């Protein structure tokens with residue numbers, strides 16, 4: 001565990017609002033309301049309920065969204081998420097988040113607030129590099145996705161080293177991929193990379209459409225067939241594997257049956273990720289530990305998985321070289 005904790009890890013699949021654990025939510029409540037306020041005490045009462053029933057994961061999304069429904073809440077939350085990844089020795093994280101609009105902010109304000117917070121956090125936590133992938137929530141109407149992509153394209157011009165791609169996520173049972181494909185294609189044409197949640201539930205015709213359309217990385221890939229996995233291998237598209245998330249959300253029955261095993265056996269590209277470290281009460285260190293214990297991974301395999309993540313990140317070549325160096329130096333020191 002000590003070895004995995006110290007490893008300068010690379011996180012490629014992390015949803016911002018899902019990445020706040022109980023402790024960070026407490027810190028967020030304290031910053032927003034002050035530790036002696038009535039609001040804060042009410043929050044603590046709700047936290048303790050969550051702690052008793054850790055598996056009520058999805059209720060937590062709505063709960064976190066309440067706390068990040070103001071600009072200050074969103075700004076602090078972003079900083080706390082970066083803090084938590086830095087504390088876990090994650091050297092690079094691509095944070096994804098769905099721009100939201102409410103009475104406190106527009107979708108543009110949302111993204112700008114997150115961008116500003118990431119820039120601030122990068123000064124406080126210089127040991128971690130943070131990138132941003134605005135998310136399309138497929139459960140929302142297509143015109144929202146259009147707005148998200150046009151904002152992402154515009155803001156990526158202003159912050160080319162920060163906004164690197166677009167994520168397609170949200171309830172996989174809702175919305176049709178084909179409705180979002182034209183907008184995703186537009187984003188891709190401007191140079192943004194695409195990270196697409198694919199085969200999260202069983203839907204072979206949609207998986208076919210998605211593979212035909214193409215993507216830079218595949219989120220989850222739980223229900224990919226051996227032929228699909230072979231195709232991703234041939235095209236060097238990495239599958240983002242999130243073990244605890246898949247178990248807790250019930251798409252995979254047990255760790256032993258997790259598709260990471262099949263992907264490793266096929267020698268297809270893969271990365272180990274947290275998905276929602278807060279909601280699922282995990283860290284990237286824990287995910288590596290679980291993968292290592294379940295599938296008997298050696299230290300060298302954990303290092304190789306980290307290097308694989310480096311190469312499938314959307315970072316520049318120069319940044320990838322620096323990341324790989326950090327991993328290499330760590331491995332040498334411990335050898």
Ligand code: 5GP
Nearest residue numbers: 015016017018061097098169170171172197
């Ligand atoms: P946010 O975009 O608000 O920062 O992060 C939380 C959101 O990410 C959720 O409301 C949901 O739309 C998306 N999300 C988080 N985890 C998952 C997941 O495992 N699968 C899918 N499809 N979407 C997810």
